[in-house]
Amino acid sequence: MNNLLPLPANTGPERGAEILGRIRTAFAEKGFDGSSMQDLARAAGMSVGNFYRYFPSKDAIVEAMVGYDMAEMERDFAAILESADPLTGIRAKICERLNGGCAEDGRLWAEITAAAHRKPQIARICGQMEELVAENLLTVFARLAGTSPKVVAQRYGAHARFIVMLVKAAAMRKRDAPDPDLTALILGTIETTLSEITDAARD
Amino acid sequence: MNNLLPLPANTGPERGAEILGRIRTAFAEKGFDGSSMQDLARAAGMSVGNFYRYFPSKDAIVEAMVGYDMAEMERDFAAILESADPLTGIRAKICERLNGGCAEDGRLWAEITAAAHRKPQIARICGQMEELVAENLLTVFARLAGTSPKVVAQRYGAHARFIVMLVKAAAMRKRDAPDPDLTALILGTIETTLSEITDAARD
DNA sequence: ATGGCGTGAATGAACGTTCACTCCGCGAAC
DNA sequence: GTTCGCGGAGTGAACGTTCATTCACGCCAT
Numbered sequence: 396m397n398n399l400l401p402l403p404a405n406t407g408p409e410r411g412a413e414i415l416g417r418i419r420t421a422f423a424e425k426g427f428d429g430s431s432m433q434d435l436a437r438a439a440g441m442s443v444g445n446f447y448r449y450f451p452s453k454d455a456i457v458e459a460m461v462g463y464d465m466a467e468m469e470r471d472f473a474a475i476l477e478s479a480d481p482l483t484g485i486r487a488k489i490c491e492r493l494n495g496g497c498a499e500d501g502r503l504w505a506e507i508t509a510a511a512h513r514k515p516q517i518a519r520i521c522g523q524m525e526e527l528v529a530e531n532l533l534t535v536f537a538r539l540a541g542t543s544p545k546v547v548a549q550r551y552g553a554h555a556r557f558i559v560m561l562v563k564a565a566a567m568r569k570r571d572a573p574d575p576d577l578t579a580l581i582l583g584t585i586e587t588t589l590s591e592i593t594d595a596a597r598d
Numbered sequence: 599m600n601n602l603l604p605l606p607a608n609t610g611p612e613r614g615a616e617i618l619g620r621i622r623t624a625f626a627e628k629g630f631d632g633s634s635m636q637d638l639a640r641a642a643g644m645s646v647g648n649f650y651r652y653f654p655s656k657d658a659i660v661e662a663m664v665g666y667d668m669a670e671m672e673r674d675f676a677a678i679l680e681s682a683d684p685l686t687g688i689r690a691k692i693c694e695r696l697n698g699g700c701a702e703d704g705r706l707w708a709e710i711t712a713a714a715h716r717k718p719q720i721a722r723i724c725g726q727m728e729e730l731v732a733e734n735l736l737t738v739f740a741r742l743a744g745t746s747p748k749v750v751a752q753r754y755g756a757h758a759r760f761i762v763m764l765v766k767a768a769a770m771r772k773r774d775a776p777d778p779d780l781t782a783l784i785l786g787t788i789e790t791t792l793s794e795i796t797d798a799a800r801d
Numbered sequence: 802a803t804g805g806c807g808t809g810a811a812t813g814a815a816c817g818t819t820c821a822c823t824c825c826g827c828g829a830a831c
Numbered sequence: 832g833t834t835c836g837c838g839g840a841g842t843g844a845a846c847g848t849t850c851a852t853t854c855a856c857g858c859c860a861t
Contacts, residue, residue: 426716428631432851442808447852502715508770509712512705513629518772553779557787560780564767567711569721576756577763584760584787635817647820648841656817 411449414439415463418456423502427457427510457510457517460503465524472531481535482593489558489585493565493578501566508567525563529555536592551592558585614652617642618666621659626705630660630713657720660713663706664723668730675734684738685796692761692788696768696781704769711770728766732758739795754795761788 421430421438432453436446450456475484492500511518530548532555537544565581568574624633624641635656639649653659678687695703714721733751735758740747768784771777 424716426631426712428629429716431849433849443851444809444853445807448806453851502712505708505712505715509629509705509708511772512708513627513632522772553777553783556777556780557783560767560771560784564763568763569714569725574756574759577759580756580760580791581763588783634815636815644840645842646818647843650818651840 411459412463414441414446414449415456415460419460419503420499422456422460423499423506426506427453454514454516457507457514458520461507461517461520461524465520465527468524468528469531472528472534476531476535476538482539482589485532485535486589489562490582492562493582495570495573498570501568501570504563505567508563525556525559528559532558539593547592554588554592558588561585561588614662615666617649617652618659618663622663622706623702625659625663626702626709629709630656657717660710660717660720661723664710664720664727668723668727671727671731672734675731675737679734679738679741685742685792688735688738689792692765693785695765696785698773698776699769701773704771704773707766708770711766728759728762731762735761742796750795757791757795761791764788764791 417439418435421434424430425434432443432446435456436443439446450459471488475481475488478484507517507521511521529552533548533551534544536551536555537547540547561581561584565578568577620642621638624637627633628637635646635649638659639646642649653662674691678684678691681687710720710724714724732755736751736754737747739745739754739758740750743750764784764787768781771780
């Protein structure tokens with residue numbers, strides 16, 4: 396009668412991620428309430444019915460998407476942390492984001508930021524995401540300076556969150572007009588903040 | 599037979615603004631696609647049919663709302679420009695925005711920013727809004743330094759846009775966790791940027 | 802023949818928008 | 832002074848569409 400099992404996403408481990416990747420553009424273009432399940436299913440290349448087998452509701456999609464980005468980010472940071480020069484790696488990642496890296500990410504973040512103001516569940520996972528990035532930044536700084544991560548986190552937590560905020564804000568700007576002067580100003584502020592941490596941590 | 603005249607919004611000059619004020623909260627809470635015309639009409643205290651007499655479509659509401667904010671901002675700047683100490687006035691306005699000033703403004707901006715990425719019409723008026731604020735800032739700086747507005751605009755346009763971006767980004771953060779350290783960092787950056795302009799302009 | 806993957810028509814609610822309608826204040830006509 | 836007609840303010844049911852979600856049903860490897 397009722398063949399609906401509480402299976403969350405067991406069908407395939409990679410499958411969900413692949414679907415999210417396909418959906419991404421559609422979501423960025425039309426927004427959360429703007430894109431219908433029919434749209435999303437079509438973008439994922441499957442029928443509506445089957446689509447519901449992977450995501451039990453519309454809300455779940457956003458959560459999964461942020462979770463997906465979070466996992467990706469964690470992977471990136473893991474690679475950076477293992478490299479010889481982590482600070483350069485971070486700088487490169489930031490530059491990549493500022494200088495045109497995936498224009499649709501900005502749109503997506505704008506949508507997600509707006510959604511986070513409405514749905515507490517999304518706000519929560521979104522907060523976790525920013526927290527994770529900030530913590531990873533702090534880990535790099537602590538390792539660079541040889542200081543205890545706890546001390547660095549207490550002293551420079553706000554600096555890390557500031558950098559995250561700057562990158563996010565810069566990404567959310569429209570890409571039509573590149574505005575290199577503004578980008579330079581943002582990048583300069585990030586550099587200043589970075590050196591504020593590393594300089595002080597060196598003492 | 600057809601009593602439909604092309605009257606856009608002639609019914610009352612202040613009426614539209616009052617309706618927008620009432621709608622504001624509903625819009626900030628549920629978003630553009632999230633709030634229905636029925637919701638908005640109820641928030642405005644009138645029937646759907648009558649509501650359509652003031653705004654011909656849903657899109658028109660957002661445009662009108664941004665226009666309304668723009669007019670308000672222009673009034674604020676006009677007052678600041680006429681005061682004895684414009685720089686202090688600007689600082690006060692910025693602090694007001696950062697330290698809790700109207701929490702729903704942040705939500706609204708998040709919604710509008712997202713909407714601007716979808717609808718070109720909204721992107722246009724939104725860009726005008728930021729441009730206007732930046733120009734007003736530059737006018738203050740030019741007047742303070744006694745320099746030609748054109749020169750100041752060319753040299754420090756990006757600085758003004760940077761400040762606008764910072765204030766906007768700060769306002770969009772969730773208000774649940776105040777994070778005073780981060781706020782201080784933002785405020786400090788704004789101060790630095792301000793003095794970069796005024797110091798250089800003084801020469 | 803069992804069970805997971807996949808389909809897409811069906812469903813009822815809710816959407817944006819329209820429209821035929823009521824209400825009321827007011828100046829003209831008587 | 833009463834009546835009348837006009838037009839704008841206001842109403843809410845109705846319309847056609849689209850929405851999120853469900854479900855009865857194929858397909859195919861095991």
